[in-house]
Amino acid sequence: MIGAAILLCVLFIGLAAPFLHTMSPDAINPSVRNKLPGYESTLRDDDGNKFQFVHLMGTDSLGRDIYSRVVFGARVSLLIGATVAVMSALIGLILGLLAGYFRWLDAIVMRVMDGLMAIPAILLALSMVALLNAGLSTVILAIAITEIPRVVRLVRSVVLSVREEPYVEAAISVGTPTPVLLARHILPNTIAPLIVQTTYIAAHAILVEAVLSFLGVGISPETPTWGNIMAEGRAMFVMLPHNIFFPGLFLAVTVLAVNLFGDGLRDLLDPRMRKRL
Amino acid sequence: MTQPVLEIQALDISLPRGADRAHAVAQVSLTVNPGEIVCLVGESGSGKSAIAHTIMGLQAKALMPTAGKILLQGEDVLTMSSARLRQLRCTTMSMIFQEPMTALNPVFSCGEQIDEVLRTHTALTGSERQARVLDMIQKVGLPEPTRMMRSYPHQLSGGQRQRIMIAMALVLEPLLLIADEPTTALDVTTQAQILALIRTLQREHSTGVLFITHDFGVVAEIADRVAVLRQGELVEFGDKQQVLAHPAHPYTQMLIAAVPSMTPRVREVLVRGEVILRTERLVKTYPNSQAPAVNQVALELRRGETLGIVGESGSGKSTVARCVAKLITTTSGSIFQHEQDIAPLSNRQMRPLRQCVQIVFQDPYRSLNPRRTVGDSIVEGPMNYGATRHEAWRRASELMELVRLEPNMLQRFPHEFSGGQRQRICIARSLAMKPEILIADEAVSALDVSVQAQVLGLLDEVRDQLNLAMLFITHDLRVAAQVCDRIAVMSKGEIVETGRTVDVFLAPQHSYTKTLFAAAPGRDWLFEAGRARLKNKDAIQ
Numbered sequence: 001m002i003g004a005a006i007l008l009c010v011l012f013i014g015l016a017a018p019f020l021h022t023m024s025p026d027a028i029n030p031s032v033r034n035k036l037p038g039y040e041s042t043l044r045d046d047d048g049n050k051f052q053f054v055h056l057m058g059t060d061s062l063g064r065d066i067y068s069r070v071v072f073g074a075r076v077s078l079l080i081g082a083t084v085a086v087m088s089a090l091i092g093l094i095l096g097l098l099a100g101y102f103r104w105l106d107a108i109v110m111r112v113m114d115g116l117m118a119i120p121a122i123l124l125a126l127s128m129v130a131l132l133n134a135g136l137s138t139v140i141l142a143i144a145i146t147e148i149p150r151v152v153r154l155v156r157s158v159v160l161s162v163r164e165e166p167y168v169e170a171a172i173s174v175g176t177p178t179p180v181l182l183a184r185h186i187l188p189n190t191i192a193p194l195i196v197q198t199t200y201i202a203a204h205a206i207l208v209e210a211v212l213s214f215l216g217v218g219i220s221p222e223t224p225t226w227g228n229i230m231a232e233g234r235a236m237f238v239m240l241p242h243n244i245f246f247p248g249l250f251l252a253v254t255v256l257a258v259n260l261f262g263d264g265l266r267d268l269l270d271p272r273m274r275k276r277l
Numbered sequence: 278m279t280q281p282v283l284e285i286q287a288l289d290i291s292l293p294r295g296a297d298r299a300h301a302v303a304q305v306s307l308t309v310n311p312g313e314i315v316c317l318v319g320e321s322g323s324g325k326s327a328i329a330h331t332i333m334g335l336q337a338k339a340l341m342p343t344a345g346k347i348l349l350q351g352e353d354v355l356t357m358s359s360a361r362l363r364q365l366r367c368t369t370m371s372m373i374f375q376e377p378m379t380a381l382n383p384v385f386s387c388g389e390q391i392d393e394v395l396r397t398h399t400a401l402t403g404s405e406r407q408a409r410v411l412d413m414i415q416k417v418g419l420p421e422p423t424r425m426m427r428s429y430p431h432q433l434s435g436g437q438r439q440r441i442m443i444a445m446a447l448v449l450e451p452l453l454l455i456a457d458e459p460t461t462a463l464d465v466t467t468q469a470q471i472l473a474l475i476r477t478l479q480r481e482h483s484t485g486v487l488f489i490t491h492d493f494g495v496v497a498e499i500a501d502r503v504a505v506l507r508q509g510e511l512v513e514f515g516d517k518q519q520v521l522a523h524p525a526h527p528y529t530q531m532l533i534a535a536v537p538s539m540t541p542r543v544r545e546v547l548v549r550g551e552v553i554l555r556t557e558r559l560v561k562t563y564p565n566s567q568a569p570a571v572n573q574v575a576l577e578l579r580r581g582e583t584l585g586i587v588g589e590s591g592s593g594k595s596t597v598a599r600c601v602a603k604l605i606t607t608t609s610g611s612i613f614q615h616e617q618d619i620a621p622l623s624n625r626q627m628r629p630l631r632q633c634v635q636i637v638f639q640d641p642y643r644s645l646n647p648r649r650t651v652g653d654s655i656v657e658g659p660m661n662y663g664a665t666r667h668e669a670w671r672r673a674s675e676l677m678e679l680v681r682l683e684p685n686m687l688q689r690f691p692h693e694f695s696g697g698q699r700q701r702i703c704i705a706r707s708l709a710m711k712p713e714i715l716i717a718d719e720a721v722s723a724l725d726v727s728v729q730a731q732v733l734g735l736l737d738e739v740r741d742q743l744n745l746a747m748l749f750i751t752h753d754l755r756v757a758a759q760v761c762d763r764i765a766v767m768s769k770g771e772i773v774e775t776g777r778t779v780d781v782f783l784a785p786q787h788s789y790t791k792t793l794f795a796a797a798p799g800r801d802w803l804f805e806a807g808r809a810r811l812k813n814k815d816a817i818q
Contacts, residue, residue, distance in 0.1 A: 166644035167654075169604050170703070174658030174710055175631040178624075188648050 003260025010254050014074035023053065025072045025224045029063035037066075037242050057246045060232050069224035070247050076225040077206045077254065080140055084205035085198045087144040092151025093194060097182055099152060100159025110156070113149040121146035121208055122215075129217045139218050143208050147201045154197050158190045192269035199262030203255045210251055226251045280351065281308040282453045282485035283332065283370075288345035290327050290336070290509075301327045301340050302509045309453065312483035314476075316496045316517075318532070319506035320725035321696075325489045327509075329457045331355075332487070333372050334362045349453065367394050371446035375458040377438035381430040387441045388414075388426030394448055413444040418474060436467035440474065447478055454479065454486045460495065464589035465752070469796035472499050491725065493536045494755070494799030497521060497809060505529045521802065521809040535730040536804040537755035539797065541778040544762060550580025553713055553746050554601065554634075559610035559620075561596050569608065570596045572770040576748075578714065583740060583747040585761030585778065587754060587793070593770040594750045598718045601748065602636045603627050614714075632662060635707035639719035641699035645691040651702045652687030658710045669709070676705040680735060697728035701735065708739065715740070716748045721756060733760055754797050755804075758782055766790045 037058040057066040099109035125142035132138045162168060163186065171185050212218030213227025214234070221228050226247040233243020290302040302324040309315045319325045330336045332347055332354060347354040349370060354362065374380040381390060388410050395406045407426075414422040417440040430438055439459060446454060456475065460468040476499060479486050488499060496503055496517070503520040505513040505528065512526040524530045554576070561571040571593040578584050586594040599605045601612055603619060611618045614633055622630070638644040645654050655676065656669035664672070674684035680701035691699055700720060707715055717736060721729040737760065740747050751757050757764060758778060765775040766789065774787040785791045794800070802809045 166638040166640060167646045170636070170638065170644055170654075170706065171646075171657065172604060173602055173631060173634070173636055174706070175628050175661040176657060177628070177661070180661075184649075185646055 001264055003257045003262075003264055006253060006257035007261055010074055010250075010257065011078060013071055014078045017071045017075055023065050023068055025064065025068040026222060027064060029059070031063065033059060033063045034061055034236060034240055035059045035063075036240070037246075058240070058242045060229070060243055061236060062232075066229065066243065066246060069229050070226065070250055072224040073226045073229060073247060074250065074254075076136070076219065076223065077209065077251070080136070080143070080209045081202035081206040081258065083140050084144045084147060085202040087140070088147035088151050088201055089194060089198045091144075092148045093155050093187075093190065095148070096152040096155025096190070097159055097187065100156040101163060101178075101182060101186065106156075109152065113152050116145065117149045119146070122211065125208070125212055126215075126217050129212070134217065134220060136219055136223075139209055139212060142212075143205045146208075147205065150201070151194065151197060154193055155190045158193060159186055162186050162189045195269065196262050196266040199258055199265060203258035203262070206251065206255055206258070279311060281310050281348075282350060283309040283487065284346075284348040284351075285328070285332075286346040286348065288328065288331070288347060289343045290324065290331060290340050291343045293339045298508060300324075300509050302331075302506075304345075305506070305509070305511045306345075307504050307511065307514055309485040309487050311452065311485050312480070313501040314479065314486040314488050314499055315502045315504060316500035317487060317489045317504050317506060318491065318493070318496055320491060320532075320727065322508070323506040324509040325506050326457055328506075329372065329455045329487065329489055332453075332455060333366065333370065334359070335372075364398075367446070367451060368398050368449050369451050370453040370455065371449075371451045372455040372457065373439070373442045373446050373459045375461050377435055377442055377462065378430070380442055381438055383430050386427055386429050387433070391426075391441070391445045391448055394445055398449060409448065410444075413448045414441075416478065417441070417444045417447075418470075419444075434467075435463055436471060439463060439467075439471055443471075443474065443478070447482070447484070450482050450484070452485060454484050456486060456488045458489055458491070461490070461492070465754070465798070466589065466792055466796040468495075468798060472798065475499070492798060493521075493533060493726070493804065493809070494797065494802075497799030497802040505532070522811075532726060533804060533809055535726040536809075537730070537733070537753075537759040538804050539755055539758055539782070539800060540803070541758040541782045543779055550582065550744070550746070552577055552579050553615055554578040554748075555613040556597075556601065557611045557613070559597070559600060559612065560608045561593075561600055561605065562608045569770050571600065574610075574767075574770075574772055576765060576772075578746045578748060580713070580746050581740070581744050582762045583749050583760055585749045585751060585757040585764040586767055587751060587757050587764055588767035589752060589793075591769075592767040594752075594767045595718055596770075597767070598636065598716050598748060598750050601714075602634050602716055603631070604636070632658075632710045633712055634714045634716065635710050635712035636716040636718060637700070637703050637707055637720040639722055641696045641703065641723060642691075644703050645699055645706075647691055650688055650690055651694070654691075655687070655702070655706045655709050658706065662710075672709060673705070676708055679708070679739070680705045695728075697724055697732060700724065700728075700732050704732075704735065704739065708743070712745065714746045714748065716750070718750045719752070720749075722751065722753065729756070736760065754782075754794065766793065 035055055035058050037056060039055045039058060055065050055067065057070065060066055095109055099106045124146055128142040129138055168185050171181050209218060209225065210227035213225050214231045216231060218227060219225050229247040230244045233240065237244055285305060285307050288302055288305045289300055292298060292301045305328065307315065317325045317328065327336065327340050331342055334354060342355050349365065391410045391413060392406055395401055395409060410426055411422045414425050419425045419437060419440050460471050463471060472495065490496060500517045502515065503517050504511055507528045513520055513524065513529045520529060521533065524533055556574055556576045559571055559574040560569050562569040574597055576584065586597060588594045600607050607620045610620060612620045614630065619627065619630060645651065652670065652673055655673040656666065659669040659672060660666065673687055677684045677687060682698060682701055694702065721732050724732060733756065739745065749760055761778045763776065764778045764781045765772045768789045774781060774790045781790065785794055802811060
């Protein structure tokens, strides 16, 4: 439940970024480069009036306000986490159901999945970004592809055990057509573990995106993502750790929150655990 | 008078709040003397296993003993330290469990597991211990002790595993042996051997045995004294002869009356109906196995009659049922349903023909989808064949009345029903399809005797009312004797004998059938008219 609370906060930050930020996340100000958190700069507004401005988390090597960038970065991270989770869950669910139920499909689908699993996620993403153009959709696609095999395996294992249940055989013997059988009797059993797995995938996707951005093969560097901000601060890390510290903190807390949320969901959805709660 | 090995005084075991009753066990007092076998009988949920586990100090956290004493040779088990309890286990009291498959650790050899007992409780040297283990394996009647000692549990059969369990329990010659349904998971012939083994070893060392069972056949076979439990209360405790022949408590009378008699019941079939199902040279070989599970099986089923398929586990009786219901494909042979061979038909071609054959499964807890109301489960079939929701629900309500359940229960979920009720619902679901053939695959095996009797009665009634043909698959000869008009005995995938139930029961021809009948527990007792009596005084000592 703590996980859910933190997650709601991060979601709020992401949604309300246009109101929370103190200045444009892309605004470059060469006169205030590499300032520590709490630095007060003097700026002019459009009318030429001077005003004091506080950089809550300092500035980076181009003089951009890190606080504003981190706040906007939450949007990208959550977007990627959610899209990757939903995409891989849907595709994985369909493939897993088919592989688990139809014996002849099983070998084909699972060997492909084994092949996919053998390729390191980062490597696959690297080559996809190299082949296609770098951008949000490419990154999402690249991460989703590497997550699908896990979902397929999970769903397949549930289907394999449920298809032997007498109530499934009973449904066959009362003439239920196979698609209905899958949707009505088998699919509901996969939902609970799938939801839990999905949250872990979301957490992992957020991490992988940060890694890709950090390596410079993810989303283009001017877009504020937590990974990009950290990549930007890498060179000056020893002298100016705040550049990496703040986005890193947000990243760690968010991933932790998603994982906690997943654990909570698992307990909630498992009737045996629920009794104990 | 000698001191009893075990004396339970007014034992109370509480159930967690929210359970259907306050106590798992209430005010139970009983004794086990050296050298006698006390059978603790009761239906599921009566608290018999709770007592056994509490004696051993193995009770679940939720089941705490709240009052009373369990005196093991005068020493109270309930108040002793866990260190003392550990000392006593295996040396003074031992336990064998129901499931020999899961009671042994699969990663240690059988020898090591018996040896562990000796290593923990004795100061014997390695070679002395090995000699003891070998001696014990020999005593429980296992062939090739040296090989047995080195084998792992998965390499042994169920009966052999149970022998290893017994060897482990008795290696230190404890004074008390607790046997928790030790033969329930075994075939009748194996069961007979294990019962005889427990009897012999127990006599040799004059061990006191607390034998837990739900089967009155086993009670008749092995008990000296009998204790009957109902919902945690001891309703009757006395000599076997007394309890079986003159049960005093109405509950005991009801239980004994519900035990099906071994004497076949002859049902007058006025006109033999036409053949609606016939198999010819039916063969089913599962992938990755050499021997066929079903080999050259020929059956014939007529309208209005019940054909029983009797056999031990692995004999292929369930495979026949599943072939006939077209839940699995056949390897070769034909299945004629109204002169149409359905064996080669694909799933799709089969769909319009599925209404004819319906099946009721063994496990009432798994044969209904837990996420759907029982009403939804019952109307699913008819709606697949074009019935409107309204029609199907109306028919479901009628069927609920037929199986003696309230029509308004259709809105409920399976977990709100007991095992017996669920099995009625499964029968209703099958009947909703208006089948001509009803297959009951061990449909009453998971039920308590009293419930079993009711469901059997219901099946009988339904068959007569709707003029069904019934294929009744069971391992229980008593049940078969009561329900079936004709019987086919299966062994290793083949039908070894077939004929009218009366003929097969009174004059079995094949040697396997004879062995099967000789192994049936309590065969020397007649369970009739609410009491049991010895068939032949000379037959039992």
